[in-house]
Amino acid sequence: MNTIDAHRAWPTLELVSADGARAEISAHGAQVVSWRPRRGGERLYLSGKAQAGPGQTIRGGVPVVFPQFAFEGELPKHGFVRNVPWSLLAHGDGHVRYGLHEDARTLALWPHAFAAELSVEVHGDTLRIGLKIRNTGDRAFRFTAALHSYLRVEDIGRARIAGLQGLRYRDKVRGDSDHVESRAELGIDGEVDRIYFDATSPLTMRDGMHGLDIRHEGFADTVVWNPGVDKAAELHDLDDGGWQRMLCIEAAAIGEPVELQPGQAWSGTQTLEAR
Numbered sequence: 001m002n003t004i005d006a007h008r009a010w011p012t013l014e015l016v017s018a019d020g021a022r023a024e025i026s027a028h029g030a031q032v033v034s035w036r037p038r039r040g041g042e043r044l045y046l047s048g049k050a051q052a053g054p055g056q057t058i059r060g061g062v063p064v065v066f067p068q069f070a071f072e073g074e075l076p077k078h079g080f081v082r083n084v085p086w087s088l089l090a091h092g093d094g095h096v097r098y099g100l101h102e103d104a105r106t107l108a109l110w111p112h113a114f115a116a117e118l119s120v121e122v123h124g125d126t127l128r129i130g131l132k133i134r135n136t137g138d139r140a141f142r143f144t145a146a147l148h149s150y151l152r153v154e155d156i157g158r159a160r161i162a163g164l165q166g167l168r169y170r171d172k173v174r175g176d177s178d179h180v181e182s183r184a185e186l187g188i189d190g191e192v193d194r195i196y197f198d199a200t201s202p203l204t205m206r207d208g209m210h211g212l213d214i215r216h217e218g219f220a221d222t223v224v225w226n227p228g229v230d231k232a233a234e235l236h237d238l239d240d241g242g243w244q245r246m247l248c249i250e251a252a253a254i255g256e257p258v259e260l261q262p263g264q265a266w267s268g269t270q271t272l273e274a275r
Protein backbone atom coordinates (compact mmCIF):
# COMPACT_ATOMS: atom_id res chain seq x y z
CA MET A 1 0.00 0.00 0.00
CA ASN A 2 1.23 3.49 -0.77
CA THR A 3 0.58 6.39 1.57
CA ILE A 4 1.23 10.08 1.83
CA ASP A 5 3.72 10.47 4.62
CA ALA A 6 3.94 13.73 6.52
CA HIS A 7 6.69 12.88 9.00
CA ARG A 8 9.15 15.01 7.04
CA ALA A 9 9.00 18.79 6.80
CA TRP A 10 7.41 18.32 3.36
CA PRO A 11 5.00 15.65 2.10
CA THR A 12 6.30 12.50 0.48
CA LEU A 13 4.60 9.54 -1.12
CA GLU A 14 5.63 6.27 0.50
CA LEU A 15 5.82 3.24 -1.78
CA VAL A 16 5.63 -0.19 -0.22
CA SER A 17 6.02 -3.31 -2.35
CA ALA A 18 4.26 -6.60 -1.63
CA ASP A 19 7.56 -8.02 -0.37
CA GLY A 20 8.19 -5.16 2.04
CA ALA A 21 10.63 -2.89 0.20
CA ARG A 22 9.99 0.84 0.70
CA ALA A 23 10.79 4.11 -0.99
CA GLU A 24 9.70 7.68 -0.34
CA ILE A 25 9.31 10.20 -3.11
CA SER A 26 8.77 13.93 -2.95
CA ALA A 27 6.69 15.55 -5.71
CA HIS A 28 9.12 18.47 -5.34
CA GLY A 29 11.68 17.54 -7.99
CA ALA A 30 10.10 14.07 -8.39
CA GLN A 31 12.86 13.15 -6.01
CA VAL A 32 13.33 9.81 -4.31
CA VAL A 33 14.41 10.69 -0.76
CA SER A 34 14.48 7.29 0.91
CA TRP A 35 14.96 3.66 -0.09
CA ARG A 36 14.82 0.73 2.26
CA PRO A 37 15.16 -2.64 0.55
CA ARG A 38 13.31 -5.68 1.87
CA ARG A 39 16.28 -6.49 4.09
CA GLY A 40 18.36 -3.95 5.97
CA GLY A 41 18.00 -0.23 6.55
CA GLU A 42 18.15 3.05 4.66
CA ARG A 43 20.41 3.06 1.57
CA LEU A 44 20.15 6.69 0.42
CA TYR A 45 21.67 9.73 2.07
CA LEU A 46 19.33 12.61 2.90
CA SER A 47 20.65 15.65 4.74
CA GLY A 48 18.90 16.55 7.98
CA LYS A 49 19.10 20.17 6.75
CA ALA A 50 17.46 19.41 3.40
CA GLN A 51 14.74 21.85 2.34
CA ALA A 52 12.04 21.58 -0.29
CA GLY A 53 10.57 25.08 -0.62
CA PRO A 54 9.99 26.96 -3.87
CA GLY A 55 13.20 27.10 -5.91
CA GLN A 56 15.09 24.86 -3.48
CA THR A 57 16.72 21.52 -4.22
CA ILE A 58 16.47 18.73 -1.69
CA ARG A 59 20.02 17.84 -0.60
CA GLY A 60 20.12 14.09 -0.86
CA GLY A 61 18.13 11.23 -2.32
CA VAL A 62 18.08 11.24 -6.11
CA PRO A 63 17.75 14.73 -7.65
CA VAL A 64 16.78 14.77 -11.34
CA VAL A 65 19.17 16.78 -13.52
CA PHE A 66 17.76 18.06 -16.86
CA PRO A 67 18.29 19.61 -19.43
CA GLN A 68 21.81 20.52 -18.39
CA PHE A 69 24.34 18.77 -16.21
CA ALA A 70 26.21 21.10 -13.82
CA PHE A 71 27.56 24.16 -15.69
CA GLU A 72 27.93 22.39 -19.06
CA GLY A 73 25.99 25.22 -20.73
CA GLU A 74 24.33 28.52 -19.95
CA LEU A 75 21.36 27.29 -17.93
CA PRO A 76 21.21 27.29 -14.11
CA LYS A 77 23.39 24.59 -12.54
CA HIS A 78 21.90 21.13 -13.12
CA GLY A 79 19.00 22.59 -15.11
CA PHE A 80 15.55 23.51 -13.91
CA VAL A 81 13.48 20.46 -12.98
CA ARG A 82 14.93 19.55 -9.59
CA ASN A 83 13.48 22.52 -7.73
CA VAL A 84 9.82 22.53 -8.80
CA PRO A 85 6.82 20.32 -8.04
CA TRP A 86 6.05 17.58 -10.59
CA SER A 87 2.57 16.12 -11.19
CA LEU A 88 1.61 12.67 -10.02
CA LEU A 89 0.67 10.66 -13.14
CA ALA A 90 0.08 7.17 -11.77
CA HIS A 91 0.83 5.05 -8.74
CA GLY A 92 0.25 1.55 -7.48
CA ASP A 93 1.87 -0.88 -5.07
CA GLY A 94 5.62 -0.28 -5.23
CA HIS A 95 5.60 2.02 -8.23
CA VAL A 96 4.86 5.63 -9.14
CA ARG A 97 5.22 8.00 -12.10
CA TYR A 98 5.56 11.78 -12.09
CA GLY A 99 5.46 14.16 -15.03
CA LEU A 100 6.58 17.67 -15.90
CA HIS A 101 6.38 19.71 -19.07
CA GLU A 102 7.43 23.14 -20.28
CA ASP A 103 5.82 26.27 -18.89
CA ALA A 104 6.49 30.00 -19.01
CA ARG A 105 9.37 29.66 -16.53
CA THR A 106 11.19 26.90 -18.47
CA LEU A 107 10.50 28.52 -21.86
CA ALA A 108 12.11 31.73 -20.63
CA LEU A 109 15.26 29.72 -19.84
CA TRP A 110 15.16 27.13 -22.64
CA PRO A 111 12.84 27.63 -25.62
CA HIS A 112 11.67 24.04 -26.07
CA ALA A 113 8.50 22.04 -25.44
CA PHE A 114 9.16 18.77 -23.61
CA ALA A 115 7.43 16.11 -21.54
CA ALA A 116 9.53 14.56 -18.76
CA GLU A 117 8.49 11.43 -16.87
CA LEU A 118 10.15 10.02 -13.78
CA SER A 119 9.22 6.49 -12.77
CA VAL A 120 10.16 4.73 -9.55
CA GLU A 121 9.78 1.02 -8.85
CA VAL A 122 10.77 -0.72 -5.67
CA HIS A 123 10.70 -4.41 -4.86
CA GLY A 124 12.86 -6.88 -2.97
CA ASP A 125 16.41 -5.60 -2.91
CA THR A 126 16.00 -3.37 -5.96
CA LEU A 127 15.22 0.28 -6.66
CA ARG A 128 14.72 1.24 -10.31
CA ILE A 129 14.42 4.87 -11.38
CA GLY A 130 13.65 5.81 -14.97
CA LEU A 131 13.75 9.18 -16.70
CA LYS A 132 11.98 9.63 -20.01
CA ILE A 133 12.15 12.78 -22.12
CA ARG A 134 9.96 13.46 -25.15
CA ASN A 135 10.32 16.33 -27.57
CA THR A 136 6.76 17.64 -27.85
CA GLY A 137 7.73 20.73 -29.83
CA ASP A 138 8.40 21.33 -33.50
CA ARG A 139 12.18 21.84 -33.36
CA ALA A 140 15.02 19.49 -32.44
CA PHE A 141 16.77 19.99 -29.07
CA ARG A 142 19.82 18.66 -27.25
CA PHE A 143 20.20 18.04 -23.54
CA THR A 144 22.39 16.52 -20.88
CA ALA A 145 20.89 14.81 -17.82
CA ALA A 146 21.58 12.76 -14.71
CA LEU A 147 20.02 10.85 -11.85
CA HIS A 148 22.15 12.36 -9.11
CA SER A 149 21.97 9.51 -6.56
CA TYR A 150 23.27 10.24 -3.07
CA LEU A 151 24.16 6.77 -1.76
CA ARG A 152 24.37 6.37 1.97
CA VAL A 153 27.70 5.05 3.29
CA GLU A 154 28.64 4.26 6.87
CA ASP A 155 32.10 5.75 6.43
CA ILE A 156 33.36 7.35 3.21
CA GLY A 157 36.87 6.19 4.10
CA ARG A 158 35.77 2.57 3.65
CA ALA A 159 33.75 3.03 0.45
CA ARG A 160 35.10 1.37 -2.71
CA ILE A 161 33.73 1.49 -6.25
CA ALA A 162 34.61 -1.30 -8.68
CA GLY A 163 33.93 -1.37 -12.43
CA LEU A 164 35.54 1.89 -13.57
CA GLN A 165 38.98 0.55 -14.49
CA GLY A 166 40.14 1.46 -18.01
CA LEU A 167 37.55 4.23 -18.45
CA ARG A 168 38.40 7.73 -19.59
CA TYR A 169 37.36 10.39 -17.11
CA ARG A 170 37.36 14.13 -16.67
CA ASP A 171 38.60 15.24 -13.28
CA LYS A 172 36.94 18.50 -12.24
CA VAL A 173 39.07 18.70 -9.10
CA ARG A 174 42.23 18.70 -11.22
CA GLY A 175 41.26 21.51 -13.61
CA ASP A 176 38.98 19.45 -15.89
CA SER A 177 41.93 17.33 -17.00
CA ASP A 178 41.44 14.01 -18.82
CA HIS A 179 42.69 10.72 -17.38
CA VAL A 180 42.19 6.97 -17.66
CA GLU A 181 41.18 5.09 -14.51
CA SER A 182 43.96 2.69 -13.59
CA ARG A 183 42.49 1.32 -10.38
CA ALA A 184 40.32 -1.77 -10.08
CA GLU A 185 38.78 -0.23 -6.97
CA LEU A 186 38.34 3.48 -6.39
CA GLY A 187 38.52 4.70 -2.80
CA ILE A 188 37.50 8.23 -1.82
CA ASP A 189 40.29 10.25 -0.32
CA GLY A 190 39.26 13.93 -0.19
CA GLU A 191 37.18 15.81 -2.76
CA VAL A 192 36.23 13.74 -5.81
CA ASP A 193 34.33 15.14 -8.82
CA ARG A 194 34.69 13.05 -11.96
CA ILE A 195 32.78 12.22 -15.10
CA TYR A 196 33.55 8.70 -16.36
CA PHE A 197 32.67 8.39 -20.04
CA ASP A 198 31.13 5.33 -21.73
CA ALA A 199 30.67 3.73 -18.34
CA THR A 200 28.04 1.23 -19.42
CA SER A 201 29.11 -1.84 -17.43
CA PRO A 202 27.64 -2.55 -14.01
CA LEU A 203 29.42 -1.05 -11.00
CA THR A 204 29.59 -2.21 -7.44
CA MET A 205 29.96 -0.05 -4.39
CA ARG A 206 31.08 -1.64 -1.15
CA ASP A 207 31.08 0.03 2.21
CA GLY A 208 32.40 -2.29 4.87
CA MET A 209 29.52 -4.72 5.37
CA HIS A 210 27.15 -3.32 2.74
CA GLY A 211 27.28 -3.78 -1.01
CA LEU A 212 25.34 -2.28 -3.88
CA ASP A 213 25.18 -3.27 -7.54
CA ILE A 214 24.57 -0.31 -9.83
CA ARG A 215 23.35 -0.65 -13.41
CA HIS A 216 22.57 2.06 -15.94
CA GLU A 217 20.66 1.81 -19.19
CA GLY A 218 20.40 4.66 -21.67
CA PHE A 219 22.83 6.77 -19.63
CA ALA A 220 26.33 6.44 -21.13
CA ASP A 221 28.30 8.13 -18.35
CA THR A 222 28.81 7.92 -14.60
CA VAL A 223 29.59 10.80 -12.26
CA VAL A 224 31.35 10.17 -8.96
CA TRP A 225 31.11 13.04 -6.50
CA ASN A 226 31.96 13.68 -2.88
CA PRO A 227 32.67 17.25 -1.76
CA GLY A 228 35.29 16.35 0.87
CA VAL A 229 35.59 18.32 4.10
CA ASP A 230 36.33 21.81 2.69
CA LYS A 231 33.74 21.98 -0.10
CA ALA A 232 31.19 20.41 2.26
CA ALA A 233 31.63 23.36 4.62
CA GLU A 234 30.37 25.62 1.79
CA LEU A 235 27.14 23.64 1.40
CA HIS A 236 24.70 25.22 3.87
CA ASP A 237 22.17 22.39 3.58
CA LEU A 238 24.54 19.49 4.24
CA ASP A 239 24.67 18.01 7.77
CA ASP A 240 27.82 18.52 9.79
CA GLY A 241 30.06 15.66 8.73
CA GLY A 242 27.48 14.65 6.10
CA TRP A 243 30.17 14.27 3.44
CA GLN A 244 31.45 11.25 5.38
CA ARG A 245 28.10 9.46 5.04
CA MET A 246 27.34 10.07 1.35
CA LEU A 247 28.75 9.13 -2.01
CA CYS A 248 27.12 10.26 -5.25
CA ILE A 249 27.28 7.73 -8.08
CA GLU A 250 25.19 9.30 -10.80
CA ALA A 251 23.78 7.83 -14.00
CA ALA A 252 24.49 10.56 -16.55
CA ALA A 253 24.36 11.55 -20.21
CA ILE A 254 27.01 14.25 -20.59
CA GLY A 255 29.80 13.36 -23.04
CA GLU A 256 27.41 12.94 -25.98
CA PRO A 257 24.41 15.21 -25.40
CA VAL A 258 21.13 13.53 -26.36
CA GLU A 259 19.51 14.99 -29.48
CA LEU A 260 15.76 14.59 -30.01
CA GLN A 261 13.86 15.44 -33.15
CA PRO A 262 10.21 16.57 -32.81
CA GLY A 263 8.15 13.63 -31.53
CA GLN A 264 11.18 11.56 -30.50
CA ALA A 265 11.74 10.25 -26.98
CA TRP A 266 14.75 9.09 -24.97
CA SER A 267 14.84 7.12 -21.74
CA GLY A 268 17.44 6.12 -19.21
CA THR A 269 17.32 4.11 -16.01
CA GLN A 270 19.41 3.54 -12.92
CA THR A 271 18.93 0.31 -11.00
CA LEU A 272 20.33 -0.14 -7.51
CA GLU A 273 20.41 -3.59 -5.97
CA ALA A 274 21.35 -4.07 -2.34
CA ARG A 275 23.73 -6.95 -1.54
Ligand SMILES: O=P(O)(O)OC[C@H]1O[C@@H](O)[C@H](O)[C@@H](O)[C@@H]1O
Binds near residue numbers: 070194
Ligand atom coordinates in the same frame (compact mmCIF):
# COMPACT_ATOMS: atom_id res chain seq x y z
O1 LIG B 1 25.34 21.48 -4.98
P1 LIG B 1 24.69 20.98 -6.24
O2 LIG B 1 24.26 22.09 -7.16
O3 LIG B 1 23.56 20.03 -5.96
O4 LIG B 1 25.77 20.18 -7.03
C1 LIG B 1 26.43 19.14 -6.42
C2 LIG B 1 27.49 18.50 -7.30
O5 LIG B 1 26.85 17.73 -8.29
C3 LIG B 1 27.73 16.90 -9.02
O6 LIG B 1 26.99 16.17 -9.96
C4 LIG B 1 28.75 17.74 -9.74
O7 LIG B 1 29.66 16.90 -10.43
C5 LIG B 1 29.47 18.63 -8.75
O8 LIG B 1 30.37 19.48 -9.45
C6 LIG B 1 28.48 19.45 -7.96
O9 LIG B 1 29.15 20.24 -7.01
